[in-house]
Amino acid sequence: MTKYIQNVKLLNGQSELVESTITIVDGRITEIGGEQPAGAEIIDGKGNFLAPGFVDVHVHLREPGFEHKETIATGTASAAKGGFTTICAMPNTKPVPDSVENLELINSLIEQSAKVRVLPYGSLTVAQSGDERTDLEALKASGAVAFSDDGVGVQLAATMYEQMQAAAKLDMVVVAHCEDNSLIYDGVMHEGKRNKELGLLGIPSICESVQIARDVLLAEAAGARYHVCHVSTKESVRAVRDAKAAGIRVTAEVCPHHLLLEEMDIPSDDANWKMNPPLRAIDDKDSLHAALLDGTIDCIATDHAPHTVEEKCCGMVGAPFGIVGFETAFPLLYTQFVETKKWTLKQLVDWMTVKPAQIFDLPYGTLEVGAAADLVLIDLNQEQSINPDEFASKGRNTPFTGWKAKGWPVLTMVEGNIVYNEEAK
Numbered sequence: 194m195t196k197y198i199q200n201v202k203l204l205n206g207q208s209e210l211v212e213s214t215i216t217i218v219d220g221r222i223t224e225i226g227g228e229q230p231a232g233a234e235i236i237d238g239k240g241n242f243l244a245p246g247f248v249d250v251h252v253h254l255r256e257p258g259f260e261h262k263e264t265i266a267t268g269t270a271s272a273a274k275g276g277f278t279t280i281c282a283m284p285n286t287k288p289v290p291d292s293v294e295n296l297e298l299i300n301s302l303i304e305q306s307a308k309v310r311v312l313p314y315g316s317l318t319v320a321q322s323g324d325e326r327t328d329l330e331a332l333k334a335s336g337a338v339a340f341s342d343d344g345v346g347v348q349l350a351a352t353m354y355e356q357m358q359a360a361a362k363l364d365m366v367v368v369a370h371c372e373d374n375s376l377i378y379d380g381v382m383h384e385g386k387r388n389k390e391l392g393l394l395g396i397p398s399i400c401e402s403v404q405i406a407r408d409v410l411l412a413e414a415a416g417a418r419y420h421v422c423h424v425s426t427k428e429s430v431r432a433v434r435d436a437k438a439a440g441i442r443v444t445a446e447v448c449p450h451h452l453l454l455e456e457m458d459i460p461s462d463d464a465n466w467k468m469n470p471p472l473r474a475i476d477d478k479d480s481l482h483a484a485l486l487d488g489t490i491d492c493i494a495t496d497h498a499p500h501t502v503e504e505k506c507c508g509m510v511g512a513p514f515g516i517v518g519f520e521t522a523f524p525l526l527y528t529q530f531v532e533t534k535k536w537t538l539k540q541l542v543d544w545m546t547v548k549p550a551q552i553f554d555l556p557y558g559t560l561e562v563g564a565a566a567d568l569v570l571i572d573l574n575q576e577q578s579i580n581p582d583e584f585a586s587k588g589r590n591t592p593f594t595g596w597k598a599k600g601w602p603v604l605t606m607v608e609g610n611i612v613y614n615e616e617a618k
């Protein structure tokens with residue numbers, strides 16, 4: 194089966210858009226800029242920008258166990274609509290993928306209903322309880338992309354150290370949600386200025402940064418590959434930067450919301466602004482930008498975390514942490530940072546494709562000949578305002594309602610198959 198996408202613009206190494214074509218045979222890219230092959234199915238790119246499908250190494254699909262928030266079907270439909278073609282699913286489901294049996298159950302659910310490529314994490318501890326360690330070798334053999342207890346921090350240094358040693362033997366990455374439970378202080382937002390104005394308890398920056406500082410030293414001692422989730426504070430940035438300078442094998446991700454928002458943007462006690470880690474101070478936000486630009490932070494990940502309207506209805510105190518991310522990530526980052534010339538389009542695309550793929554040795558996020566034809570066509574001129582009622586996700590929990598943005602995906606393909614088409618709406 195041959196497909197030929199004509200009339201598209203591709204990025205070159207100088208971040209310029211150049212007219213081209215893509216030929217796909219049996220789900221793989223076979224030629225870039227070639228002539229139309231005889232008998233090919235023709236797809237008109239209509240002059241839109243064509244990028245590698247986005248790779249998101251931090252997402253929550255909620256199934257099994259929390260299908261009222263999201264399912265693999267709705268979560269992957271949301272990913273496809275946002276231009277994501279490979280996503281790594283976090284293990285805070287019920288059951289937790291802490292055994293071969295549970296991971297195989299998740300694999301079979303993915304097989305049944307995923308619209309994009311889903312690579313599941315295995316957990317670091319049984320039931321993510323932080324006590325009993327999981328069998329990482331068995332989880333790897335059953336297809337775990339990496340290991341994480343995301344949703345909670347690993348409290349005991351020895352547990353983290355021993356799992357890092359086990360992961361190092363397997364040449365696998367340990368992925369950490371860094372949060373010291375003794376430093377949460379029942380907070381629901383950042384401990385700074387805005388929480389006092391709103392009369393809400395705050396989570397201090399050290400809650401995150403001290404655990405990162407601990408972990409990079411453990412990773413050094415274990416010789417492990419260590420990846421930090423959703424970095425949010427300037428002290429965390431410094432810990433990662435210093436660790437990299439010392440030759441420790443650490444990588445890090447940042448979420449769109451931490452690049453776009455800070456604590457003072459929170460309009461009121463509204464749980465659509467509640468996520469973990471919380472929106473920090475403006476100098477934290479600035480340091481995240483500097484860290485992306487200097488390579489301290491390697492990539493962008495959404496931490497797509499859907500919850501129900503009922504759970505998010507009634508203020509921050511009772512609500513769960515988390516906001517959705519797939520369908521707003523690219524348009525917001527493109528509009529706010531590429532259109533304004535802070536970043537090049539190539540930088541943004543690399544942070545959402547090859548950079549995350551490299552951390553996990555994934556062969557995705559590239560348009561090279563021979564690669565899987567995972568791609569997204571994006572209309573860079575189309576402007577829309579964000580309306581959660583139009584999300585393919587079950588989640589409506591976003592702080593970006595009403596924001597105007599350009600750069601909307603119009604067609605997404607995984608292995609040459611169309612998984613989202615704006616025209617089919």
Ligand SMILES: NC(=O)N[C@@H](CC(=O)O)C(=O)O
Nearest residue numbers: 253343344468469498514515
């Ligand atoms: N980020 C969040 O605020 N919430 C995530 C958990 C997590 O990523 O730590 C969730 O699962 O809802």
Ligand SMILES: [Zn+2]
Nearest residue numbers: 343344370422
């Ligand atoms: Zn987390």
Ligand SMILES: [Zn+2]
Nearest residue numbers: 283343344496
């Ligand atoms: Zn998460």
